Amino acid sequence: PEKQWSLQDFDIGKPLGRGKFGRVYLAREKSSGFMVALKVLFKSEIKQPNLARQLRREVEIQSHLRHEHILRLFGYFHDEKRVYLILEYACRGELYKILRKYGRFSERRAAKYIMQMSKALLYLHQKHVIHRDIKPENLLVGVHGELKIADFGWSVHAPNSRRKTTCGTLDYLPPEIVEGRDHDENVDLWSLGVLCYEFLVGVPPFEDLSSQQATFRRISRVDLKIPEHISPQAADLIRRLLKHNPTDRLPLDQVLKHPWIIEHTAGATVSEN
Numbered sequence: 001p002e003k004q005w006s007l008q009d010f011d012i013g014k015p016l017g018r019g020k021f022g023r024v025y026l027a028r029e030k031s032s033g034f035m036v037a038l039k040v041l042f043k044s045e046i047k048q049p050n051l052a053r054q055l056r057r058e059v060e061i062q063s064h065l066r067h068e069h070i071l072r073l074f075g076y077f078h079d080e081k082r083v084y085l086i087l088e089y090a091c092r093g094e095l096y097k098i099l100r101k102y103g104r105f106s107e108r109r110a111a112k113y114i115m116q117m118s119k120a121l122l123y124l125h126q127k128h129v130i131h132r133d134i135k136p137e138n139l140l141v142g143v144h145g146e147l148k149i150a151d152f153g154w155s156v157h158a159p160n161s162r163r164k165t166t167c168g169t170l171d172y173l174p175p176e177i178v179e180g181r182d183h184d185e186n187v188d189l190w191s192l193g194v195l196c197y198e199f200l201v202g203v204p205p206f207e208d209l210s211s212q213q214a215t216f217r218r219i220s221r222v223d224l225k226i227p228e229h230i231s232p233q234a235a236d237l238i239r240r241l242l243k244h245n246p247t248d249r250l251p252l253d254q255v256l257k258h259p260w261i262i263e264h265t266a267g268a269t270v271s272e273n
């Protein structure tokens with residue numbers, strides 16, 4: 001039987017971060033000493049029905065997932081004002097802050113992350129779950145330097161035609177969502193290509209700081225310029241993922257066999273520092 005958790009079961013530590021709704025704290029479960037991340041969301045902020053439905057979906061989906069590159073959701077509880085999600089603690093922090101600190105990643109580090117993301121997405125797609133919000137802000141780093149996909153607030157069961165009213169960056173949206181068309185698992189392949197580009201270049205491929213419309217236009221036209229310093233193999237993988245037609249995008253099992261991934265991750269299965 002599922003254990004009924006409550007706030008009394010935890011010692012709350014330092015705040016770890018914050019999302020659009022709520023904050024996340026380091027916490028220790030008292031009887032085991034197990035460290036977790038406790039995500040606190042205010043009911044007042046998720047009052048709107050679609051946010052409550054989104055949260056229920058996040059909990060429903062993430063609580064059933066078991067994968068080394070997907071952040072575990074161990075349980076949840078609520079009091080009169082707040083909802084609490086008991087999440088796996090990723091002790092090396094947020095990937096986007098590491099990316100901003102370094103500016104951009106080496107091809108070896110980028111390829112390792114893309115391989116890990118591909119394995120996680122393969123697992124998700126086999127369960128007909130599409131994440132729909134793959135971006136550096138939703139990626140965390142575990143104790144062995146491995147990636148963990150967090151924040152399933154936008155994940156859905158495929159196929160899906162629900163309008164995605166984005167609050168965050170638009171840079172990761174694929175043409176079919178930007179153009180309001182139906183979408184399926186292939187949206188995550190597009191985002192994987194955007195992620196690979198941003199890891200290697202330091203900025204997303206279709207970013208146009210002048211306006212959202214300008215970014216939409218560049219996405220819809222797949223207006224892609226790959227800088228000279230990117231290796232031909234990396235450029236090839238990015239081009240094979242950033243295809244306007246969702247079914248033309250390189251499937252995940254092929255991504256894992258791509259020469260760029262093979263060359264840069266040989267022997268990387270052992271835990272890395």
Ligand SMILES: CC[C@@H](NC(=O)c1cc2[nH]nc(NC(=O)c3ccc(N4CCN(C)CC4)cc3)c2s1)c1ccccc1
Nearest residue numbers: 016018019021022023024037088089090091092093138151
């Ligand atoms: C992805 C956003 C999402 N976050 C989670 O769910 C989150 C779940 C979860 N588990 N573990 C985390 N770890 C951290 O946040 C963290 C941050 C910094 C750290 N360091 C600072 C630098 N130092 C050198 C190393 C240690 C270590 C861990 C987070 S965030 C969210 C969504 C809504 C509301 C709040 C949070």
